[in-house]
Amino acid sequence: MSFENDESIIIGIDPGTVVTGYGLIRVEKSSYRAIDYGCIRPPSGYKLSDRYLVIFEGVCALLDKHQPGVLVVETQYVHKNVQSAIKLGMARGVTIVAAKSKGIPVFEYSPTTAKMSVVGNGRASKSQVQGMVQRLLDLSALPTPEDASDALALAICHAQRLNDYSTASREI
Amino acid sequence: MSFENDESIIIGIDPGTVVTGYGLIRVEKSSYRAIDYGCIRPPSGYKLSDRYLVIFEGVCALLDKHQPGVLVVETQYVHKNVQSAIKLGMARGVTIVAAKSKGIPVFEYSPTTAKMSVVGNGRASKSQVQGMVQRLLDLSALPTPEDASDALALAICHAQRLNDYSTASREI
Numbered sequence: 228m229s230f231e232n233d234e235s236i237i238i239g240i241d242p243g244t245v246v247t248g249y250g251l252i253r254v255e256k257s258s259y260r261a262i263d264y265g266c267i268r269p270p271s272g273y274k275l276s277d278r279y280l281v282i283f284e285g286v287c288a289l290l291d292k293h294q295p296g297v298l299v300v301e302t303q304y305v306h307k308n309v310q311s312a313i314k315l316g317m318a319r320g321v322t323i324v325a326a327k328s329k330g331i332p333v334f335e336y337s338p339t340t341a342k343m344s345v346v347g348n349g350r351a352s353k354s355q356v357q358g359m360v361q362r363l364l365d366l367s368a369l370p371t372p373e374d375a376s377d378a379l380a381l382a383i384c385h386a387q388r389l390n391d392y393s394t395a396s397r398e399i
Numbered sequence: 400m401s402f403e404n405d406e407s408i409i410i411g412i413d414p415g416t417v418v419t420g421y422g423l424i425r426v427e428k429s430s431y432r433a434i435d436y437g438c439i440r441p442p443s444g445y446k447l448s449d450r451y452l453v454i455f456e457g458v459c460a461l462l463d464k465h466q467p468g469v470l471v472v473e474t475q476y477v478h479k480n481v482q483s484a485i486k487l488g489m490a491r492g493v494t495i496v497a498a499k500s501k502g503i504p505v506f507e508y509s510p511t512t513a514k515m516s517v518v519g520n521g522r523a524s525k526s527q528v529q530g531m532v533q534r535l536l537d538l539s540a541l542p543t544p545e546d547a548s549d550a551l552a553l554a555i556c557h558a559q560r561l562n563d564y565s566t567a568s569r570e571i
Binding site: 274279310319327 | 452486491500
């Protein structure tokens, strides 16, 4: 069975080899509604290659279930640990190819852009992001874990760009 | 149609967003035979996410065609350019997940180990590696490009480990 992807559904993914957060929203006329959010956690004893498979299959399952029209990831910067950056890059590559293998375009935003978009402050804390994501999506509780909240923030960031053509979004 | 993977076939992959080299060998009693080698080159105008898809689908097609029992990649180190390392990490993640999605285990060796294994010198040049790969596989011409030769060297490196249990190989 095959459906057309739903252009009004956006999935944000915050990839990581330990926790990969995800968040799906539906864009309605002037508001956003949360469809699903949570995280993919490969079992702790798994070796790295099996972790990537769990992430790939987990993301594919979400895409099959919800048929989003676009996938959004965070721009990757390197901070201190380069080996961690490589591992994160691999998880990110796996996420991107999951989307592209289903014909879904991939966009990226910097963490600063996502925070600015949701909180109005590019240096907002993770708990400030959680609070604003809860408000914008009218959730009854704070979205947890933070990885899921960050993924929802990415989806919201992209949704806001759809309504504001003055701000460039970046397809990768 | 589904076949059991052939444990005597090893595929080496040298991933990259511009050129991904591949090399497949069959391990016979005391020798190795080249089955196929070459490279996957995503069209130059493609954006990064489409490049990953070309690599993923290219590797999947090779796995489906030849049904290798194991996939071998090079250990990734970071040299100068960290952004390049992240891109390479993503191509590497895509390669690893292609193998794991088909139940194929993934091993890695450092460039030094692969060169030591094939040439007997961990600091051998790429052209020395090409020459020895040609000899070991009894090829009528030098294997080109170097990315394909490097991929064949990785496969040979793993094959030699299979016959020498004193040297640990590293499943990732």
